[in-house]
Structures are given as structure tokens and as C-alpha cells.
Amino acid sequence: MPRNPPPKPEETAKYNGGDLLSRIAATVTQFGLAVAWSIHACEIAALLSRNARTPASSALLSFLFQRPNAVQRLTLNRTFLLGLSSLVFGVALRKACYDALGHHFTFQLAVLNEHKLVTSGPYSIVRHPSYTAMIASVMGMVVAQLAPGSWIRESGVLNASKGRVLVRACVLWLSWQLVGMVRRVPKEDAVLRKEFGGQWEEWAKRVRYALIPYVY
Numbered sequence: 001m002p003r004n005p006p007p008k009p010e011e012t013a014k015y016n017g018g019d020l021l022s023r024i025a026a027t028v029t030q031f032g033l034a035v036a037w038s039i040h041a042c043e044i045a046a047l048l049s050r051n052a053r054t055p056a057s058s059a060l061l062s063f064l065f066q067r068p069n070a071v072q073r074l075t076l077n078r079t080f081l082l083g084l085s086s087l088v089f090g091v092a093l094r095k096a097c098y099d100a101l102g103h104h105f106t107f108q109l110a111v112l113n114e115h116k117l118v119t120s121g122p123y124s125i126v127r128h129p130s131y132t133a134m135i136a137s138v139m140g141m142v143v144a145q146l147a148p149g150s151w152i153r154e155s156g157v158l159n160a161s162k163g164r165v166l167v168r169a170c171v172l173w174l175s176w177q178l179v180g181m182v183r184r185v186p187k188e189d190a191v192l193r194k195e196f197g198g199q200w201e202e203w204a205k206r207v208r209y210a211l212i213p214y215v216y
Helices: 025-052 055-064 068-073 078-104 129-146 161-196 198-206
Strands: none
Touching: 025 055, 025 068, 025 129, 025 161, 055 068, 078 129, 129 161, 161 198
């Protein structure tokens, strides 16, 4: 996936410097990845240790679980697979958006110099597919990681007040991001409509929905 440089101040001027998500985009991304990979690492370590039966694996399971035998409850189920499917769909769609936008893609709200209105690929289905992808990815990740049989549910983390507070804080943090993305839609549409005029109007007639076909 391309790592484009952040936009210049004059390129964010039409969005009044962007929103809060724009200003903390890098931190949000790194924090989210760190939390997700930490949880994945705990789950992978638990699964590997479950069958190892060595002193080291027993010590690791005692660290990861309030009751080490709870590792036997780690399992796949429909809820997990539903979340995983949503996550995979979101990642694939996000990659398609990167490919379609190329150097125009930024995490920040901006109209770049020599900006072009991209209307092909996923942008021929909805006007803001990158946000659709992020919503699907985040919701899928949360469902998969909180499903029965997941490490978070079976480890005993939710039995401790600090664990519950941390998990709820992460869910609220992710929910705030998703709400922020949805709130970006009318703002982006207004700026792009002003910037590209008739070209945007024609595109909006062909692609009526912003995030989800036949819904919104």
C-alpha cells in the first residue's frame, strides 16, 4: 500500500486545516495497529502453547489466562468467522481504494495540487468506499476479537475491572473514529462539488450512494 507524504498546509486549506482525525491520523493508525497486533500475539501465543506442554508454555499460559485450562475454550465459531469475513472484505476494499487513488490518497482531508476526481474502480460503486472499507474492517476486528472463544473473552481479562475499562475504552475510541468518518462524508462532498463542479454533479448522479449501496 502506498505511503504518500502528508498534504501541504495549502492543500488542506479548503477543509480549514482538516478535522481532528486529520491531525491525529498517524497516531490513530499506529495505536490501532499496536492494540490489534498485541491481541493477535496473545492469541497466537496461547494457541501455540496449548499443545507444547513444556514448563515455558505452562508459564506463558499462566500469564495469559486467569485459569490456564481456559485455553481449551479458544475456538472458531460463526461469530468469529463473521467478524473475520468483514475484516478481510474491508482490507481488500481499502487496498482497491489505494490502487484507484494512487498518489491522491491521504489520511488527511485535502485537495492536492493538480487533484483529479477519481470515479473508477470502487469509486464507481459508492463515493466514499475507503470509509466503507474502514468501517467494515474495524467492525469485523471488534466482532472477531470479542467473539466467544476468543482470547479476550476466555482469558479472564473481562473479569478484572482494569481489563473491562481498557476494552471499553478501545471500543469507544474505535467507535469515535467511525463516527468521525461518517461525519466527513457531507464535508468532503461539499468541497469536491465546489472544486469539480459539473464533473462531480455527473458522478453523483451515477453514483448516488456515499457509503453503502441502496442504504446511504
